[in-house]
Amino acid sequence: MAANSTPKTFDERVAFLKEKAKEVRFQIVDMIHAAQSGHPGGSLSAADIVTALYFDIMKVDPKKPRDPDRDRFVLSKGHACPVWYANLALRGFFPMGELKTLRRFESMLQGHPVSTKTPGVDATTGSLGIGFGQAVGMALEGKMLKKNYKVYAVLGDGELQEGIVWEAAGSANKFGLDNLVAVVDNNGLQNDGFSKDIMPMEPIDKKFEAFGWTVKRIQGHKMEEVLAALDQAKAHRGKPFCIVANTVKGRGVSFMENVRGWHGKPPSDEEYAKATAEIREGLK
Numbered sequence: 001m002a003a004n005s006t007p008k009t010f011d012e013r014v015a016f017l018k019e020k021a022k023e024v025r026f027q028i029v030d031m032i033h034a035a036q037s038g039h040p041g042g043s044l045s046a047a048d049i050v051t052a053l054y055f056d057i058m059k060v061d062p063k064k065p066r067d068p069d070r071d072r073f074v075l076s077k078g079h080a081c082p083v084w085y086a087n088l089a090l091r092g093f094f095p096m097g098e099l100k101t102l103r104r105f106e107s108m109l110q111g112h113p114v115s116t117k118t119p120g121v122d123a124t125t126g127s128l129g130i131g132f133g134q135a136v137g138m139a140l141e142g143k144m145l146k147k148n149y150k151v152y153a154v155l156g157d158g159e160l161q162e163g164i165v166w167e168a169a170g171s172a173n174k175f176g177l178d179n180l181v182a183v184v185d186n187n188g189l190q191n192d193g194f195s196k197d198i199m200p201m202e203p204i205d206k207k208f209e210a211f212g213w214t215v216k217r218i219q220g221h222k223m224e225e226v227l228a229a230l231d232q233a234k235a236h237r238g239k240p241f242c243i244v245a246n247t248v249k250g251r252g253v254s255f256m257e258n259v260r261g262w263h264g265k266p267p268s269d270e271e272y273a274k275a276t277a278e279i280r281e282g283l284k
Contacts, residue, residue, distance in 0.1 A: 010227070010228075013056055013227060014223045014224050014227055016055070016056075017048075017051055017052050017055060017056060017226075017227065018223050020051050020055050020090070021047050021051040021052075021223070022252070022279060022282045023090065024047045024050070024051050024083065024086045024087060024090065025044055025047050025251075025252040025253075025279050026276060026279045026280065027082075027085075027086035027089070027096075027099055028040060028043045028044060028047065028086050029044075029253065029267065029272065029275045029276055029279065030099070030100075030272075030276065031082055031085065031099040031100065031102045031109075032082055032102065032266045032267070033266055033267050033269075033272040034099075034100045034102065035102040035103040035104070035266065036266045037102075037111065037266055038082055038103060038111070038264070038266055039079045039080055039081075039263060039264045040082070040253075040256060040262055040265070040266070040267070041187070041189065041249040041250045041256060041259070041262040041263045041264075042077060042079065042080040042156060042185065042187065042249060042263065043080040043081075043082040043083040044083070044249070044250050044251050044252050044253065044256065045185055045187040045220070045247040045248060045249045045250065045251050046077075046080055046083045046154055046185045046247070047083050047086075047251065047252065048220060048221050048223055048226050048247075048251075049154060049183050049185065049220060049226060049245055049247075050073075050075075050083050050084060050087050050154065051087060052223065052226050052227055052230055053073060053087075053152055053230065054073075054087040054088075054090075054091055055087070055090075055091070056227065056230075057071075057152075057227075057230045057231075057234055058070075058071040058073060058152065059071045059149070059150075060073075060091070060120070062088075062091050062092040062093045062119075062120070065093060065119045065120045068147070069147060069148070069149055070149060071149050071150045071151070071152065072122045072123075072135070072149060072150070072151040072152070073122055073151075073152050073153075073154075074122060074123045074125065074131045074132070074134055074135040074138070074151065074152070074153040074154070075113060075123075075125055075131060075154050076125055076128070076129065076130070076131030076132040076135065076153050076154060076155045076159060077125075077128065077131075077154065077155055077156035077159050077185065078112040078113050078124075078125030078126040078127075078131060079111075079112060079126065079264070080156070080185075081109075081110075081111070081112060081113045082102065084113060084121070085098075085099060085102065085109050085118070086099065088119070088120040088121070091120075093118075093119045093120035094108065094118070094120075112124075112125060112126035113125050113126075122138070123135070123138075128156070128158075128159040128162050129162030129163070129164035129165045129168075130164065131153065131155075132153050132155055132159075132164070132165050132168045132169075132182070133164055133167070133168045135151050135152075135153035135168075135180060135182075136168045136171050136172050136177065136180065138151045139172065139177040139179050139180035139240075140171075140175055140177060142179050143175065143177065143179065148179075149179065150179050150180075150181060150234060151177075151179060151180050151181070152181045153180070153181070153182050153183070154182075154183045154184075154185055155182060155183070155184050155185065156184075156185050156187070156190065157184055157185065157186040157187065157188065157190075157195050157204065158189075158190030158191075158195045158198070160184065160201045160204065160207075161195075161198070161199045161201060166207075166211065169182075169208060169211040169213065169240075170211050170212075172211075172212075172213070172240040173211055173212030173213065173239070173240060176239075177240045178236060178237050178238050178239055178240060178241070180240040180241070181230075181233040181234075181236075181240070181241045181242075181243070182208075182213075182240070182241070182242045182243070183242075183243045183245055184204055184242065184243070184244045184245060185220065185245060185247055186204060186220070186244055186245055186246050186247060187247040187248060187249040187251075188249070188258070189258065189260050189263065190263070191260075191263050191264065192260075193260055194260075204244050205217050205242075205244050208242040208244075212239060212240075213239055213240045213241065213242045214236060214238075214239045214240070214241050214242070215241075215242045215243075215244060216229050216232065216241075216243050216244070217243075217244040217245075217246065218243060218244070218245050218246070219246055220245030220246055220247035221247060221248065221251055226245065229243045229245075230243070249262065249263070250262045252278070252279060252282070253275040253278055253279065254278060255271070255274070255275075256275070
């Protein structure tokens with residue numbers, strides 16, 4: 001079932017999701033610090049998007065993680081899995097204590113998502129672009145089986161440099177996959193620097209439009225825009241739908257924001273204390 005099973009006004013939904021996203025951000029920093037390994041920057045930039053999906057938009061049931069009628073979620077930028085794990089734990093797919101086992105040997109929470117290990121993980125991802133191809137396959141299966149579920153895939157802007165992304169985008173158009181929603185976490189940074197310097201992909205919206213998608217560009221940290229766009233995408237019919245969400249890498253922790261070095265670096269004890277204090281202040 002969706003997290004918003006009790007009817008709420010749009011403003012109430014937004015207020016709830018803003019607070020939940022702050023809680024997700026705290027868990028991201030907490031688990032990466034405990035592991036002393038992981039990718040905080042891209043996890044934090046996607047927090048508002050993934051939180052809105054899991055706590056409002058998607059039809060999922062933690063008690064039935066393999067329900068054939070559930071909505072599917074694919075984190076194609078799999079290295080940002082702390083944002084996925086935090087949402088799954090907070091939704092009740094597994095105990096919160098498991099978050100402290102991130103990246104440990106034989107943990108259910110590996111450094112990239114593994115569908116056979118983690119309840120609620122629909123796709124094993126890591127190699128960039130592969131997850132988006134899987135999402136297209138899931139959506140095509142839904143069409144073939146005449147199911148009503150939606151497939152939501154989150155990609156990074158650097159990931160768009162992979163050719164498989166555009167093969168998948170073209171296939172989604174060919175097969176009329178209006179049950180597929182792609183969200184581009186457009187934070188402008190990747191492991192080696194600014195995306196525009198490594199391989200510029202803008203205008204991202206025009207590229208997806210050229211591949212036959214309906215596209216909406218938003219500010220990805222304004223929950224009002226995130227929720228409105230996801231509502232629109234959920235109701236959309238006729239074409240696959242892409243949301244280009246302009247975001248900030250490391251969003252929510254001042255010294256991590258828009259800094260390349262926080263792509264894949266855990267915080268020290270001192271940095272952890274500062275980061276969590278900032279997030280806790282926001283939780284009030």
